[in-house]
Every structure is written in C-alpha cells, then in structure tokens.
Amino acid sequence: MAEQAAEHAEEGAAQYATGGEYINHHLGFLTYGKHPDGYDHAGEWGFAHSQEEAADMGFWSIHVDTMGLSVVTGLIFLGVFLAVSRKVTSGIPGGLQNFVEMLVEMVQSSVKTTFQGNNPFIAPLALTIFCWIFLMNLLDLVPVDLIPLAAQGVAGDSHLFFKAVPTTDVNITIGLSASVFLLILFYSVKVKGMGGFLGELAFQPFGKWAMPLNLVMEVPAFLAKPVSLALRLFGNLFAGEVIFLIIALLGYWQAFLHVPWAIFHLLVVPLQAYLFMMLTIVYLNQAHQHH
C-alpha cells in the first residue's frame, strides 16, 4: 500500500511548486455551485476552479466528493448487511456472516450495558453510526493520491480538487452530530415532557433559587455535546490526513513512515467510530433518564 502511495505521490507531487501547494490542493473540495461574479462563467452552475471561488460560492454550493463518497460508503454498509441478512443460516455460518454477527453482538452488548431505557431504535442507530463512520474513516488508509488521481483521470482535468475521506470534511461530522443532537432533543422532550426537560436545565444542580446560575452552567454544557462530538471526529481524521500528506512529500523515503503511521491509524480509525457510537448511546441514555 505504501509502495503504491510512493509511486503516486512521485508523479502527483511533481506538478506542484512547493510542498505547501501540494497539501493545500489536497485539502480542497470538489465544490459544485453557481459561479460567483468576477470569475469565469459568472451566473452559470458548475465546479469551482479554485478554493477562493469555492469560498465565494457561499451557502448554495455542495461538496460533491464528500457527499458522493459518504453515500457510497453508506450503500456499501447497507448492501453488505442486507446481503448477509437475506441468506443468513442457523447452521455453520460463512465468514461474512460471522463478521456481521460479531459486529451486531458488539454493538448489542455496548447498548445493553450503557443504555438503561427501553427504546428499540437505539441499537440499530448505534450499529449504523459505527459501521458508517468506520467505513468513511477507513478511506483514510487508502493512499492519499490514489482516489484524487483516479478522479482527475476520469474527469480529464489534472487540477481537479478531490478529497477522499468524508470525515475530514467538517460538514459531514457536524451533520452527523446535529442529527444526534436533534434525537437528544426529541427524546428528552418525549420522555420527560417539555417542562421536565427545561426543568433539568434550569433547576439543577443548585435548586430553583439559583436558576440563572444553573442555566449558565447547564446550557453551554448541553450545547457543547454536539460540538465536541463533531470536532473530535473531524480533528482526529483531519490531523491524521494532513500528516499522511506531509509524509507523502518525502519522496521514496515515505514508505518507512507511511507504514508506522498507517498502523497507528488502524487504532484511531475504529476507536473514533466506537467513541462516536458510545457517546451517542450515553447522551441518548441521559435523555431517557427520569429524575
């Protein structure tokens, strides 16, 4: 894998003047939106040609690479699990069924030990979060130039921006954590009622006469949940990806550094998926708890 990366980086890095340019180019997104004023084809829809243009496109633009690869990884997860569940046997299971059963049992035991409420929705949610984030993170272990070069070859444009790992886009991680946050709000209000939920924010931990102090303490802590959930995943994967890119600048010596860093990432990739899943379960468990 690292050998391949060496070859690709050699031909990939040759067209960039400096290392910073190479890294910057790899941190750009394939952005689709309306060309803003002051650029070519102003007013028409198309892909941005530079990162400044992508930034000027504003809100109504979309990162095609992130969206595409996250949807593809999601479909891979659903397809594999659907295929296994179609021909599941109670006899001697095949390798894939063993693997899926192992995953399901791992998630099931995590939910059983952590989640005390009664909600059949939590375990499938946890399984989806774990497998999807794991697959998206796993793209980090693909050589850094392989997917962008393939995309550039398909598009026939050697300056195409393409970012392979969806979880190094803060939009994806914030999207995931915002969905979890909405679920926390929904189940908090459903289980405790509106009064119970607001009371938990206002009347703890110092009783009702210290309500402003309680609010000042509890509301930021509550809002920090989705932010920390999103930025933890983003920060880990983004830092890892940038270090892969720095290593890729070293020429043929990079193989000796890519391998240890990739092995270290074998720990980080499932750990971050697991943490996102566990914290989702913990937060939803708090939302289901009566006082």
Next chain:
Amino acid sequence: METIYAAVLIASALIFGICGAGTAIAFGNLGGKLIESSARQPELAPRLQTQFFLVAGFVDVISIIGVGMAMLFIFATPFSV
C-alpha cells in the same frame, strides 16, 4: 505577510506543545490508574477498558481540536494578508 506567517507558526508550535503536554499528563494518569485497578481486580478489566477508551475520548477532544486547528493554520492559513 512574513511577520504574520511567522506569528502563525509560533502560535501553532505553542498549540502543539501545550496540547501535547496536557494530554501526556492526562493519559499518564489515566493509563496508570487503569493498570493499577486492573491489577487489583482483574475480573473488572474488560469493563474498565471500555470506560478507559470513553474517558480517553473526553481527554483528547480539546487537544485534538487544537492540533487540527494548528494544522489548518499552518497549511491552509486563514490569516494570509
């Protein structure tokens, strides 16, 4: 431009250093306590390990955000004038 870039590099170095020091202390404590308590009650070790990873996630969140920000400052600096 050069002054700004130099300041950004020094700031990133400070972020890296302080983040590293903070997590080093935290993980030293955390790992030490994990080994200590697993040695005391080996039957609890799997449960402790799960919680260890959970707390590890809490411990490194701020510093990993800092490291991510520092990487962003170095390679895609928003301060270019």
